[in-house]
Amino acid sequence: MASASKWVSAACVSARNLALGGSVASLSLLGKPRTLFEYATESLFLYKSLSGKRGIPEKFVFEVLPGDRQYDLAIANFQCEEGWMRRTGSYSTDLISLCQLCHVLNPRKIFEIGTLRGYTALHMAMNSTPDCRIFTLDLPKGSAQPAVRLRTTLMDDLHSQMEVGEYYFCGTPHAHNIQLLFGDSAAFDFSPYRGNIDLFFIDGAHSYDYVRSDTENALHCVRPGGVIAWHDFGRVGLNEVSKYILELSRKLAIYSVPGGSLAFAVL
Numbered sequence: 120m121a122s123a124s125k126w127v128s129a130a131c132v133s134a135r136n137l138a139l140g141g142s143v144a145s146l147s148l149l150g151k152p153r154t155l156f157e158y159a160t161e162s163l164f165l166y167k168s169l170s171g172k173r174g175i176p177e178k179f180v181f182e183v184l185p186g187d188r189q190y191d192l193a194i195a196n197f198q199c200e201e202g203w204m205r206r207t208g209s210y211s212t213d214l215i216s217l218c219q220l221c222h223v224l225n226p227r228k229i230f231e232i233g234t235l236r237g238y239t240a241l242h243m244a245m246n247s248t249p250d251c252r253i254f255t256l257d258l259p260k261g262s263a264q265p266a267v268r269l270r271t272t273l274m275d276d277l278h279s280q281m282e283v284g285e286y287y288f289c290g291t292p293h294a295h296n297i298q299l300l301f302g303d304s305a306a307f308d309f310s311p312y313r314g315n316i317d318l319f320f321i322d323g324a325h326s327y328d329y330v331r332s333d334t335e336n337a338l339h340c341v342r343p344g345g346v347i348a349w350h351d352f353g354r355v356g357l358n359e360v361s362k363y364i365l366e367l368s369r370k371l372a373i374y375s376v377p378g379g380s381l382a383f384a385v386l
């Protein structure tokens with residue numbers, strides 16, 4: 120169970136986002152509060168992106184890592200709750216950018232923190248060569264609230280309690296490329312992956328403490344010239360991803376994709 124204080128701070132963030140990101144037109148959504156909050160948070164996100172107020176340079180993947188002038192991307196053709204093809208565009212931008220990273224890096228080994236139902240793991244596999252192995256780590260599912268070492272956000276608690284059911288990659292030709300790992304990322308033994316990961320994708324818990332811990336592990340695992348990518352940079356909901364990335368950007372060149380929340384750094 121998430122603590123009462125987390126629900127209180129969630130209510131404060133929602134009220135702030137409504138006040139700052141809502142508009143006269145959006146008042147027509149009062150009868151659909153979920154859509155209204157989605158509108159307000161996405162508007163704020165877009166405002167920050169368009170006004171250049173995100174604190175790190177905005178660059179498309181092809182501006183930092185130029186590959187072939189043209190290549191095909193593979194996008195799964197199904198609609199699902201966790202999918203990144205949404206009515207609001209920023210998630211689609213993230214999905215395309217993640218797939219582009221796979222194309223230009225041509226990774227042999229990818230490590231992901233935050234499997235959920237395997238939507239991004241499937242896309243990384245679909246956009247990498249058949250010999251690429253994807254290791255994807257998540258908390259063990261099934262228990263009411265898995266024990267974790269570090270502080271989490273309310274959204275983290277809700278995500279980690281979600282039923283997984285069948286992974287999206289099950290029954291696809293990519294299933295054998297994807298290895299599921301279970302554990303708390305703050306307690307996991309990353310030593311077998313040290314220095315040999317080409318792409319490390321961080322999308323686990325979104326508290327400052329977890330993003331820092333996951334990034335420190337990623338920095339040990341990624342080979343020189345490899346990439347660390349983070350999801351949810353610049354989002355104005357319940358996440359502290361931006362706070363840590365802005366700090367790290369003083370020591371490491373980190374870019375965010377224009378109009379999206381994927382941030383990435385080449386080591």
Ligand SMILES: C[S@@+](CC[C@H](N)C(=O)[O-])C[C@H]1O[C@@H](n2cnc3c(N)ncnc32)[C@H](O)[C@@H]1O
Nearest residue numbers: 233234235238239257258279303304322323324
């Ligand atoms: C936003 S979801 C990941 C979404 C996923 N990348 C996708 O394909 O859409 C975050 C996931 O991180 C997992 N998670 C949260 N805290 C974690 C931790 N401490 N260690 C490992 N995984 C964690 C949650 O259980 C949840 O499944």
